[in-house]
Amino acid sequence: MKKLTVLCLILLLAGSMVFAQGAQEGGKKFIGLAMPETHVERWQMDGAALQAAAIELGYEAEVAYGDADQTKQNAQISDFITKGADLLIIGSVNEGVLSAVADARRDGVEVIAYDRLITGSDQYDYYITFDNFKVGQFQGGAIVKALQLDKATTANPKYITLFAGSPTDNNAFFFFDGAMSELRPFVEKGVLKIVGPAPLSSKDTANFTRIATENWRADLAKQRMENLLNGDAKNYKLDAVLAPNDTLARAIIEALLTDAKYINAIPVVTGQDGELASIQFIKDGKQAMTVFKDTRDLAKAAIKLADAILKGEAPVIAGARLDTETYDTGKKVVKSYLLEPVNVTKDNYVQVMIDSGYYKADQIR
Ligand code: BGC
Numbered sequence: 001m002k003k004l005t006v007l008c009l010i011l012l013l014a015g016s017m018v019f020a021q022g023a024q025e026g027g028k029k030f031i032g033l034a035m036p037e038t039h040v041e042r043w044q045m046d047g048a049a050l051q052a053a054a055i056e057l058g059y060e061a062e063v064a065y066g067d068a069d070q071t072k073q074n075a076q077i078s079d080f081i082t083k084g085a086d087l088l089i090i091g092s093v094n095e096g097v098l099s100a101v102a103d104a105r106r107d108g109v110e111v112i113a114y115d116r117l118i119t120g121s122d123q124y125d126y127y128i129t130f131d132n133f134k135v136g137q138f139q140g141g142a143i144v145k146a147l148q149l150d151k152a153t154t155a156n157p158k159y160i161t162l163f164a165g166s167p168t169d170n171n172a173f174f175f176f177d178g179a180m181s182e183l184r185p186f187v188e189k190g191v192l193k194i195v196g197p198a199p200l201s202s203k204d205t206a207n208f209t210r211i212a213t214e215n216w217r218a219d220l221a222k223q224r225m226e227n228l229l230n231g232d233a234k235n236y237k238l239d240a241v242l243a244p245n246d247t248l249a250r251a252i253i254e255a256l257l258t259d260a261k262y263i264n265a266i267p268v269v270t271g272q273d274g275e276l277a278s279i280q281f282i283k284d285g286k287q288a289m290t291v292f293k294d295t296r297d298l299a300k301a302a303i304k305l306a307d308a309i310l311k312g313e314a315p316v317i318a319g320a321r322l323d324t325e326t327y328d329t330g331k332k333v334v335k336s337y338l339l340e341p342v343n344v345t346k347d348n349y350v351q352v353m354i355d356s357g358y359y360k361a362d363q364i365r
Contacts, residue, residue, distance in 0.1 A: 028060045029086040030061070030080075030084055031059050031060070031085065031088070031303075032061075032064070032076075032080025032081075032089070033047060033051060033054070033062065033063040033064070034064055034066065034073055034080070034091065035047045035063060035091045036065070036092060036093045037066060037067060039067075039068065039217075039218075039247070040216055040245065041247070042273045042275070043065065045295040045296075046299055047063040049300070050114075050303060051063050053299050053300045053302075054306070057307050059306075059307075062083075066093050068093055069093065070094050070097060073090075073097065073100070074096065074097065077103075077104065080109075085104075085109055087306050087309065088104055088111050090113060093215075094166075094168035094169070095119055095120050102121070110126075110306075111123070112126045112127070112128060113126070113129075115130075115171070115298065116129070116169055116171055117171075117327055117334070117336075119170055119330050120329060120330050120331060121329050121331055125334055126309065126315075126335050126336075126337075127327050127337070129338060129339070130339045130341045131339070131340060131341060132174035132341075134340070135175050135178060136176060136177060136179035136181070136182075137179070137181060138178075139175070139179045139242060139271075139289070139291065140178065140180065140181065140182025143160065143183060143242065143268055143270065143288075144183065146268040146288055147192075147268060152192065153191060154189070154190040154191055157190065158192050158240065159192075159193050159194075159233075159237065159240075160195065160238065160240040160241065160267075161196045161225075161228055161233060161238055161241050162194060162199070162242045163211055163213060163224070163242060163243050163244060163252065164202070164211045165212065165216055165244040165245060166212065166213060168215070169216070175245075176208070177201055180199075184201075195236050196210075196228050196232040213244075218250070218251035221243070221248040221252055222252065225251070225252045225255035226255045229255065229256070229259050237261060238256075239268065240268040241256070241267050241269045243269050243270050244272060245271060245272040246271040246274070247275065249270065249271035249287050249290075250271075250275075250277060250281060250287070252269060253269055253281065253286050266285075266286055269287050270287075270289055270290075271287055271288075271291070272290055272291040272293070274290050274293075274358065275290070280364055280365065282344070283364060289343065289345045290344045291342065292352055292353065293339070293342075294339075294342075294356070294358065296358075301317045301318075301320050304318075305317055315337075319339060319340070321338045322337055323335075323337075323338055
């Protein structure tokens with residue numbers, strides 16, 4: 001009996017070793033794709049597009065989703081390393097990913113930070129994302145335009161409430177600061193009044209934390225909007241809500257629609273990601289805009305970058321701007337490739353989201 005168990009163990013071990021080396025043995029290099037979560041729709045698109053692009057360039061590739069749990073994602077990364085990954089593309093959950101990135105470097109596995117900067121690390125060299133400050137500028141700019149803030153007066157100011165993304169996601173600061181770069185002049189002029197906590201920059205940590213949404217959780221955003229409606233915003237009629245992405249925008253809109261004041265007069269609510277349900281909301285006049293970041297393009301560009309790194313070539317990433325100054329992890333400035341986001345409204349959603357083949361026309365009613 002004992003002998004049999006030992007034999008089984010040996011066989012199992014041998015099997016896993018073959019698997020660990022399998023990627024290299026077959027002549028194909030192996031790319032591990034660690035995505036942070038699935039509750040925000042885009043990441044499933046990212047995962048699928050990354051895998052398809054990697055396979056197209058002749059790589060083996062596997063995707064794992066961390067369910068917004070860094071411990072889980074670290075285990076997935078460690079699994080990729082054990083399986084003999086040559087390179088990892090990581091959309092991290094939070095800074096807890098550092099130990100996994102250090103393990104990768106120790107084992108000579110390259111890491112590309114995907115969409116989200118991995119802060120606090122000097123153990124990787126490359127970052128690929130969209131211009132996230134511009135995402136925020138589109139959101140802030142949409143509010144300026146819709147509320148005609150350039151014509152607003154102190155006697156008749158407009159009212160806004162602010163939401164931000166996860167305080168553990170570096171992108172959340174960029175989105176917010178981009179939006180506030182558009183809105184701040186009007187707040188300072190006194191024609192735009194902030195209802196509730198009022199950070200004018202993400203550097204106002206105490207107030208930023210109050211408007212931030214841990215792990216981009218829709219239930220938390222909805223709850224906070226409900227609390228505002230019964231609290232700070234009770235005696236105002238809001239003209240706009242700055243929402244950082246579509247998942248949170250819809251949760252906020254849901255809360256607004258429970259208040260009689262807003263049923264026929266929804267404030268201008270911003271978004272991001274071009275999620276299908278939000279495109280429907282935009283068509284129906286419930287959500288004002290979204291910012292589309294074509295995950296197909298980001299995925300393709302990331303795999304091109306991976307390919308160049310693995311071949312020891314200088315990366316040439318069409319459609320991306322190389323930035324070697326802005327993205328400081330706190331330990332080093334990483335080479336960053338930035339793609340262009342697109343502002344989407346009722347006027348151009350058909351062209352941007354459907355004509356481009358991202359969605360099919362019959363997916364929108
Ligand atoms: C991404 C957004 C996304 C958010 C929540 C951010 O890091 O850039 O596209 O909406 O995470 O998943």
